[in-house]
Amino acid sequence: MNILKSIGAVVAGLIFIVVTHTATDLVLEKLGIFPPPALGLHVTWMVLTATIYRSLFTVAGGYLTAALAPSRPMLHASILGVIGIVAGTAGAIVTLPLNLGPAWYPIALIILALPCTWLGGKLRTR
Numbered sequence: 001m002n003i004l005k006s007i008g009a010v011v012a013g014l015i016f017i018v019v020t021h022t023a024t025d026l027v028l029e030k031l032g033i034f035p036p037p038a039l040g041l042h043v044t045w046m047v048l049t050a051t052i053y054r055s056l057f058t059v060a061g062g063y064l065t066a067a068l069a070p071s072r073p074m075l076h077a078s079i080l081g082v083i084g085i086v087a088g089t090a091g092a093i094v095t096l097p098l099n100l101g102p103a104w105y106p107i108a109l110i111i112l113a114l115p116c117t118w119l120g121g122k123l124r125t126r
Contacts (some may be wrong), residue, residue: 005068012068015099073125081114
């Protein structure tokens with residue numbers, strides 16, 4: 001039964017991260033703050049803003065995963081971070097050739113995935 005709770009904890013964190021990233025992107029696009037995705041994100045302050053809010057949501061996702069973990073919350077938060085690295089790498093492979101923004105942005109998201117989920121887990125366990 002703990003394996004299902006463990007999987008559920010990681011999936012809950014992953015869903016939280018995907019939903020909050022997507023919803024925030026959508027709201028900023030609808031408000032006219034960010035351009036539509038097809039135009040890309042090439043203005044530095046916009047890319048930095050997206051990096052910051054995505055990092056904060058990723059920390060929260062790590063916190064949620066650790067909170068729901070039946071045991072070893074830091075391991076669960078770290079697993080979420082590794083999933084983030086894999087998903088971010090796949091996203092970078094697909095989007096970098098499309099020139100939708102600066103090359104450092106998807107790379108930064110890959111690099112930040114594990115430290116952010118780890119921080120979320122650490123905040124939960126302290």
